[in-house]
Amino acid sequence: MDTKTKILNAAELLFADKGFTGTSLREITSIAEVNLAAVNYHFGSKKELIKALMKRYLDELTPSLVKSLTEVLESEEEQDLEDVFSAFVEPLLSLNELRENGTSNFLQLLGHSYTDSQGFLRWFITTNYPGIIDNFTAAVHKVYPELSSEDIFWRLHFTMGTAVFTMSSTEALIDIASNDFGLKLDVADVIKRIIPYVAAGVGAPISK
Amino acid sequence: MDTKTKILNAAELLFADKGFTGTSLREITSIAEVNLAAVNYHFGSKKELIKALMKRYLDELTPSLVKSLTEVLESEEEQDLEDVFSAFVEPLLSLNELRENGTSNFLQLLGHSYTDSQGFLRWFITTNYPGIIDNFTAAVHKVYPELSSEDIFWRLHFTMGTAVFTMSSTEALIDIASNDFGLKLDVADVIKRIIPYVAAGVGAPISK
DNA sequence: TGTCATTTTAAACGGGTGTTTGATATTTGG
DNA sequence: CCAAATATCAAACACCCGTTTAAAATGACA
Structure with a gap:
């Protein structure tokens, strides 16, 4: 599974459970088992990650x-x-x-x-x-x-x-x-x- | 108006608008025009402030x-x-x-x-x-x-x-x-x- | 195989968070 | 009126945040 998908899946789990403001990128990348910077590299920002998820x-x-x-x-x-x-x-x-x-x-x-x-x-x-x-x-x-x-x-x-x-x-x-x-x-x-x-x-x- | 009430009123406004996680104690105490430490002094913690508000x-x-x-x-x-x-x-x-x-x-x-x-x-x-x-x-x-x-x-x-x-x-x-x-x-x-x-x-x- | 673009990485950045501290005012009751 | 309790204050604490950087690893392709 590629990094983008791993991030999206982990983000979906956490965002759904704890909301957008209640979830940090560090939690997401930790569960996705990817580097913290990967979110900004692949999606640009947290906000763009949310949009991509939707x-x-x-x-x-x-x-x-x-x-x-x-x-x-x-x-x-x-x-x-x-x-x-x-x-x-x-x-x-x-x-x-x-x-x-x-x-x-x-x-x-x-x-x-x-x-x-x-x-x-x-x-x-x-x-x-x-x-x-x-x-x-x-x-x-x-x-x-x-x-x-x-x-x-x-x-x-x-x-x-x-x-x-x-x-x-x-x-x-x-x-x-x-x-x-x-x-x-x-x-x-x-x-x-x-x-x-x-x-x-x-x-x-x-x-x- | 006493400090506790000023805090509660400001917290109500901000919490209702931006949620609990989306609102910081500094925003609250700034709008309430009280010292930052007043929240913990009068309520103990942010969580207890929320409970008191409800x-x-x-x-x-x-x-x-x-x-x-x-x-x-x-x-x-x-x-x-x-x-x-x-x-x-x-x-x-x-x-x-x-x-x-x-x-x-x-x-x-x-x-x-x-x-x-x-x-x-x-x-x-x-x-x-x-x-x-x-x-x-x-x-x-x-x-x-x-x-x-x-x-x-x-x-x-x-x-x-x-x-x-x-x-x-x-x-x-x-x-x-x-x-x-x-x-x-x-x-x-x-x-x-x-x-x-x-x-x-x-x-x-x-x-x- | 070697070059070049893509991806991953650790580390740091600047800033915001809730909470605690200890000193200073203020109010209260004998 | 003064001591004791209560309240306020600026400052610092330790930590977490999203984002950026620049170097290292990996991939594709000629």
Whole structure:
């Protein structure tokens, strides 16, 4: 495995777990078993490393997400909101085949992108999201025409919040679920529980 | 105003905005206009300062939240999930009377508690939440008896995720809403949009 | 095989971190 | 009013940070 990949893998593990500001390059290069200077040599800076890390997932996710949402959009069959969200779920879960814990790692990284560093979210959305947002908005509009694009915008972000936040604290939650309810859970279980929730949330009646 | 309060106020501002790891004691003491050593003198350590900051809100919020949920529980009138969540909203919004931007500051701090530092969430929940969780579970169970306490547990956390995450990125979202939709929004607006969403989410039909 | 570009390395750089110290003010209570 | 407790202060401590440097190792190719 080449140095760049070793760095990306170690960075993914640590960033997802401890956030961007909470993880040092020395921890990353130590776990990756490469020299400290390698990060700046191969990526330029810590910030660029973070972007490269997100790009590795987005290059995989964006096309399959757009494709999946387009299918919903162009389908002749009648569809509901659970279908729209299942269109999200499959591409997200397929990240697990790409890399171990791919799905939860990506969602945790996404969460840190929002909360760790100011402005990062803006860059992230404006450079990567417009296509996905438009597709999602169109898909929801198709199955729920009364909902304004403004409402859809907000409910999309509530939904992202639910997913991202839940994944960010998955470990703790699975811990608690195990202690208090004697349940053994994994990411797929959690996602299955989320879908009805967010589908109902997005499909909520419009309050005046 | 005494030194302890000056420190707490400055810390609240900075921690909410930039997270715990992203804020230094020097920034805090500089804005608070107190000596750097004052934090360790009055609080012992940075970690203890964070706990004291959360405690300042929780001591205010927990009793009024328990009271509000108990009222829902003991009410003779018929109630729905929006009533249950309104029971949350009023105590939360009343934090705005306690301190400027109290509501969003607290929710942002809560968000950082989840994502910034490992283990902090566990401490937070186990030492502060059991009463609130029990009350919420009972209140939801009252208006939606078919839902298992397991389902309620998950949907409560999805709901917290929605609220906390949304508040953590409120600035960015309000920015985007302003640019893309020409909307001027504040925290109360956002909360009003969240309620139907989470009420519908918690009230979603049970999937087998 | 020898040259040249690429990659890796150890070491240092300047600066920021939380915390501690010991001296100096300030406030409090007999 | 003065001694004792409390609070503030500048300075230093030891450590960790991201980044840069320049030399050493490795690779590709003629």
